[in-house]
Amino acid sequence: MHGWKGRRLRLDLTNRTYEIEPLSVDYYKKWIGGRGFNSDVVYHETYQGMDPLDPESPLCFGSGPLAGTFAPLSGRTTVSCRSPMTCSNMDTGIHGHGDTNMGGAFGPFMKYAGFDQIIVKGKADKPVWVFIDDDKVSFRDASHLWGVGAKKATIKIQEELGDPDVKVSLIGPAGENLVRYACILNNFSSSGGRTGMGCVMGSKNLKAIAVRGTKPITIARPDEFAKLAWALRDKVHNSPSAIRRKAEGSMDLFDVGNAIGINAHRNASTGFMPGIEETYGGLQWAEQFLFRRKACWSCPVACGRYTLIKEGKYAGFSCGGPEMESVCNLGCRIDTYDVAAVNVLCGMVNDLGMDSVSAGAALSWTMEAFEKGYITEQDTGGIRLEWGDTETSMKVIEMIARREGFGDLLAEGNIRVAEKLGVGQDIVPHCRGLEHISVDPRITMGFSLGYAMSTRGSDHLKNYSCVEFPGCAKSRSYQVEEIFGPEGAKKFWEDFPKELNELDTKPVLCTWSEKNKCVADLVSCCCQAIGSWGGAGTWQEAYYPLLAAATGIDLTPEEVFQSAERVINIERAHWLRDGSGIQDDTHIDRYFDEGVHDGPFKGMVIDREKWAWAQQEYYKTHGWDELGFITEDKARELKIEDILPDMESGKKIIRQWLDSDKKAVTPMFVPTGLRK
Amino acid sequence: MTLRQEKVIVIDPSKCVGCHSCEMACAMKHFGVCHPHYSRIRIQEFREVNTFVPVTCQACEDAACIKVCPMNARIRLESGAVVTDEEKCIGCRACVYACPFGAPVIHPENGKTMSCDLCMDDELGPWCVKACTMQQALKFVDARDAARAKGRDFAAMLKEQNEPPHQDDADFSFSFSVE
């Protein structure tokens, strides 16, 4: 087998055994790669109502056919499980599919060891870490690593093995303490943050997985593959946006975002921060803090940063990162201009092993709740968080990771904090219990729809519809044509650039982007290449020929697209099985009622009527029914008929809830007519 | 020390980002597979301090590997590159031990050694260098230019540091540069 390795590894932590399972070509054709295998396993090996932290819940690490090859930007790994963080708005006890995608080099090394996927089940009786040395797997005592930060623990493991080239995927103290939004890190600071996969890993008493692999990935048609990879690399080398990304890192998006006012400023109530040029500007940032760039496996761009604070209070502090999302959520979101402190916060969050978005959201929610008078020091055990208070923020971050005092509550995620305290539900900016990233859903409608429809919760990296941004659309007009057809494109350009705030074209755009992003995940490539800077063109130009040359299996582009659709559907089915459908595909009331506070789009809200239309339109583009459920036809077309009984039982749950007068956890807009 | 007239690969570790693209390119070029062990250029990772050093054969003028090979299997090509003649090599690794960089690496399939052949006369030039187009940590330059570009001539500098000192060269001690 070429490109793929033909096997996956199943670890059973309860009995400390492992099993190597061969996979058939048909299986690969059906699911293509990492996210596909993961979604299949996570759906089929869990059940309705299962506790995500149940020992039998399968934690999957998957990588695709291009991971670890010469194809550029191919170092990604998808981690999936039932998510402890995300939940339905009906009841925070209802969970669904969760996944996160991380860079670094773990996926490639999994493949060098001979596995396309690693599935972890069971629960060790005491902390362990697992060493995978090609086909040999050993379970080792991790008591000395428990409570140790990510960086130190990685060094300890590498030193214990005497091999600095071993790749370690691990959790920080936050994961051990079951912080619901704990992340998994590899290569010191490449993290898979969202949906709390680190929490699942911690619940299994698994500190780390270390991999050493010595087997090469063979390529079916090496000459052709090399030629294609060079062509794609040349494209990346010459892409102006890639060159900018190299210089500024993903911080190049900060200025852009701030200019149109979408950065989640002040608990995402507004998106505009005045006077950031001297502090948050991309080049400025690099000049102040960048020690040296770092890259994921086989990526020529290297948007990764390594920060060194040279002067001031935090002089000498160094850490991997931060990435723009982290900066935005731990800086802009809590309204601080102390950028050195933001770096420290980002470094801490990484080392402690938490999702920087949700951690930032926890801080900013507390700040706004204080401001609004929802909570007082009595609720927080004497801690008071004011806007921009980075020092207390650091303390609180540490408390969250250790689950001490008020941190214990914040570790549950904003939606549960508000639910438990009984206040502030209206200021939790979330979909499916996951706080949204730093793009304001009132302004960019494609992202907005994406958040709501995403199976990950409020995150852009499932429906990466960046073509809606004026800059992206202009530089990639060919994509506009591809998405909307000649007629639609004409209309798109007529509305341009107001297009950004319109929902009309977004259902189509979202579906298209969703599938494209899914293909990138399936082959294990960085979505940035075909996404925000788009240097590599569309995936069809970029990765489809590479996929064929690497594997030697000539799937048609339609077949690959269908696989992507299958993956999207099975992930959706996972939520639907638990009854989370249309009532969760929406935003909190705040975004429909309260206008943007500041910036060029001041006063903008989402239109309720249009939203209801867009929801239905989106379902139609997928061939789903009016409740957002997968139809029998669709299931048969995608050869996932086995989900149909689950759809029925899921429908029962949602009907029951709609017919009851049970309130939603947070006030969210549910299209009229659904409830009595 | 005089340098040859040929072109050489010059390394600037301060620009290396540890993406391993060069390794992938090398493995692809010579074996048609992907794995760092199949590459002749290797990145030494010090990821905890985010420092990466690409190590490849510098084709030293007075190459230790040529002198210590019992089989005379380390040979210099027309291009200036020093490679292992696999017909003769018995895999004793003397060249690996003698090299101040540890540049010759073990052939993963036959246990002999291998080192950079500058991709012979491939029209793309050395693949590793091309793969580093964006970061410029690897450059393929005229050996004389490389020697002239002081401070950047990593090859010559390290080579000199690692050679037995001349007897009349009293001040050869290497002090710790950074506190």
Added chain:
Amino acid sequence: MKVVIVGNGIAGNEVASYLREHGPQADDVDITILSAERFPEYDPCSLPYFVGGEVDRDAVFRKDQDYYRNSRINLVLDNKAVSIDPEAREVRTEKGDVFGYDSLVLAHGGSLFIPPIPGIDLDGVFSCKVLAEADRLAGHQGTRAVVIGSGAIGIEAAEALKLKGYQVAIIELLDWIMPTLFCEGASRFLADEMRGYGIEVYTSEKVLEIQGRGSVESVKTDRREIPCDTVVVATGVVPGRPLAETAGIACERGILVNDRMLTSAADIYACGDCVQTFDAVSGEGCMYQLKHNAIEQARVAARNILGEEARYRGAYPFARAHYFDTHAVTFGKTLKGLERTCRPDQVGVIERDTDDGYLRLLLEDGKIVGGQAIGRFADHAGLFMGFMWRGVDMDDFKKNWRKIAELESVFPWQYRKAGQVLGLSALDAPDGMEMART
């Protein structure tokens, strides 16, 4: 200019080819090589691998006849030089030929030390130092072999015979095998490895007699009698002094030379296994009869012949021990060698022993002067040789290795790598994370 080179080995040929390539008026240099043997240049290091069948006979040759013709080098074979007249500037050979010279290079190496053991001249007794002997050994049909002496050649010969299907035993007079190359610990490990491959190793044993009528039947030591049909003598090489002594050239253990490879006689240079030079690190007199030293010495001699002011940096020991899947390397001094010249308080040892390798570094006054490595540590031996040349103080190193490659500086990365190899922990000092939290 007329240059006569005595000896057609590594050093002699290096002088000849250097003169031919670099001579300013190359054609004016008239080069003659006098050889006692019948072959163009071959590499003695290769012989065991030819005997063992790992490579063809062709592979042992470094040059062929055409080379000499094309390079206009007058190669005189099978005609041993026997005396020198420095006054008349003449060399006389055993066949009575006389060669006049402007510069003379003595590069005839050494000859095998033949221990005075009864039966040493029996049929079935071989050496493995020259090609003629190796040819005989390769063509010999036997089943049981005893190798006397466990230097590099002895070990390689043992491997070669094992590969040919012989049952092999090695006998070493001293306490451990490869006594001049390795310390006791590493050596014992290597001996165990050899035993693992089915080779019998006997140390601290003296061969009393090689027994047999006409041909070898057994070897008798002070402890046992080993039946065998083949004996390989590998008891070391003695530098060839007699020729030099005919010219009254100063000799100690070998021919004495200065740092320009010049002997006590005018215009007579010497290089290779026959000379006694000085150690590159300590400067003390030494005889490391190793190929890389021969090549370097030859180049210095050639450059001086051409009128350059080239000076020799000194010789250094560096050898690898490789048989089957065992890989080991040694450089510089051994502990025993060190203890001969130093006070006990000057000597230091750094040692690492893991599942997949062994490393020992020997320190004199805190600086590396030698080391041995087996397995995975061997690949990093070059790092520590670099430390040896630079005279890195290992106490300073241990304190500072972590800082050295710290953020602002990349150079020299070898320090950080060496720290990793030595198993030093990067966590000994507080890092950025801790600073922030306190």
